[in-house]
């Protein structure tokens with residue numbers, strides 16, 4: 001069997017769908033690889049900033065790494081702007097949709113809302129409400145998103161910052177996307193993990 005027998009989904013049988021499931025599993029296993037290739041495309045995206053979108057993403061991820069943040073945070077920082085490629089008007093939601101099955105609920109929420117939180121830094125210059133984040137004040141992850149934006153996002157447009165390369169983060173991306181999707185042990189609803197960990201940061205910096 002090289003393809004299914006049907007031309008309309010309603011005509012498929014158990015054998016067809018078992019065959020398709022196998023294909024889907026095989027294709028899904030390549031997600032990390034495709035995302036890493038997409039990150040390279042971010043390097044070509046239109047910017048106007050002093051750094052490319054890839055440069056910005058690597059800088060955000062490097063700051064997360066240096067802070068001793070865990071894998072979920074580092075990968076979320078790396079991929080938070082990946083939605084820019086296909087969804088420039090809701091890039092935050094797009095990126096969150098990609099990572100949501102494989103990271104903590106906390107990180108997916110922060111990535112989803114970071115666009116609104118970022119307005120604090122420039123909303124007044126573009127006729128947008130800088131305090132749009134206030135709509136989420138009661139959310140348990142509000143402070144995490146505020147910290148994510150302050151420390152890793154709005155700060156990561158510095159061409160002189162020495163960021164780690166994409167190859168450094170590749171194994172972390174592979175690890176995250178090889179997890180079982182929507183595993184409650186991964187999504188950990190309601191759990192808040194701090195963005196930094198001094199002991200891990202010290203080990204990573206070799207001090």
Ligand SMILES: [Fe+2]
Nearest residue numbers: 080081114115
């Ligand atoms: Fe963004």
Ligand SMILES: [Fe+2]
Nearest residue numbers: 056080081153
């Ligand atoms: Fe960003």
